Amino acid sequence: MKHLIKKITAAALLAAVLFTSVNISAYAQTAETNAKTAEGETTSAEATTGGAIAVTPAAITVKKTSIKSVIPGKTSVRLKLTSSGKGKITGFQVYKKNSDSDWVLKTQIRKSKATYEDTKVSYGNSYSYRARAYYVDEDGNTHYGAYSKTVTVKVTIHQEKIKVKDKKSILYGKTIILYKYGDGKVVTDPTKYVKIRPDKYVLYVNKSKDYVTAYAVSGKNLIPVKSFICSPGAVTPVGRHKTLTKYRWHELLGPCWGQWCTKVTKDGIYFHSIFSSKRNSNSTISVRAYNKLGTTCSHGCIRVQAASAKWIYDNCKVGTSVVIYTKNGYEPFSKPSIKKIPSWHTWDPTDPTAQKLCKKHKCHKYAKK
Numbered sequence: 001m002k003h004l005i006k007k008i009t010a011a012a013l014l015a016a017v018l019f020t021s022v023n024i025s026a027y028a029q030t031a032e033t034n035a036k037t038a039e040g041e042t043t044s045a046e047a048t049t050g051g052a053i054a055v056t057p058a059a060i061t062v063k064k065t066s067i068k069s070v071i072p073g074k075t076s077v078r079l080k081l082t083s084s085g086k087g088k089i090t091g092f093q094v095y096k097k098n099s100d101s102d103w104v105l106k107t108q109i110r111k112s113k114a115t116y117e118d119t120k121v122s123y124g125n126s127y128s129y130r131a132r133a134y135y136v137d138e139d140g141n142t143h144y145g146a147y148s149k150t151v152t153v154k155v156t157i158h159q160e161k162i163k164v165k166d167k168k169s170i171l172y173g174k175t176i177i178l179y180k181y182g183d184g185k186v187v188t189d190p191t192k193y194v195k196i197r198p199d200k201y202v203l204y205v206n207k208s209k210d211y212v213t214a215y216a217v218s219g220k221n222l223i224p225v226k227s228f229i230c231s232p233g234a235v236t237p238v239g240r241h242k243t244l245t246k247y248r249w250h251e252l253l254g255p256c257w258g259q260w261c262t263k264v265t266k267d268g269i270y271f272h273s274i275f276s277s278k279r280n281s282n283s284t285i286s287v288r289a290y291n292k293l294g295t296t297c298s299h300g301c302i303r304v305q306a307a308s309a310k311w312i313y314d315n316c317k318v319g320t321s322v323v324i325y326t327k328n329g330y331e332p333f334s335k336p337s338i339k340k341i342p343s344w345h346t347w348d349p350t351d352p353t354a355q356k357l358c359k360k361h362k363c364h365k366y367a368k369k
């Protein structure tokens, strides 16, 4: 028993010596844990009594923790945990403040350097975190370091204004405003987060990469807001055009029919959805043509997904500028990807008027917009 008290007291003393900035409840908890580890039934009250016994603490120190950087990303907050000071550490504990302002232990990471990613966050809200390092000694006793400073972070996006210096880019010399997440990644659809009220829109069709970028024009600045995978054709005319008219449904060469058609040139180049073989039918599209989106394969029109055609139809007034080009330089957004559809899926999964079919077949989660 004497030996036990000695050992416990050593642990308790050690805690007192090392963790001067840790709060009282943490001491008690530490002592209790230590006591249990040592014998299984000794209480923390016993552990903290015993007077001054000259026991030299073993070479155990716990480094102080700092949260080096906090990165709010798309739907997560990432904390980089490092420690400073001397001594070994076993790992970190990360605490998050809950809605009652209580600190809740979220995780314990057994690494001497760690990144913690909190995905239980939502856009526009703020969250507070703190962390501490711990060390488990050879007797299995856990020692905690001081808490880091509390860090509070808002999950949000920010603007960056840049002047395009790439001479190979169609945007060379222009000033664009990008929205970025906290981790520096470009937001490819900032309208999900912020209200952008442009003077007008302008559509850039990259014929060599087969996608469209829609920019909101705001004074002298361009704000990229959307990108659409597309299929232009070899004969799609490069240059600057202005849209001429729009049709909800329109008969195209074939004969076949397209939805949300926006006329780009008087020769009959349109933006339109993947064509259907039956008049005004949203359930007889060419699956082959849909699956070829992202390649240059049309007879000249610029085919896009139904949701993209609708966006252009709904947002771009007649007279909207359309720039068609083949340059390979800087683009704010990279080419969007697309998932192929099976041969029986004869409707466009992004078509809001066909979502019943996807629901019936339980095939696509229809995006609300």
Ligand SMILES: [Zn+2]
Residues within 6 Å of the ligand: 345, 349, 357, 358, 361, 363, 364
């Ligand atoms: Zn579907």
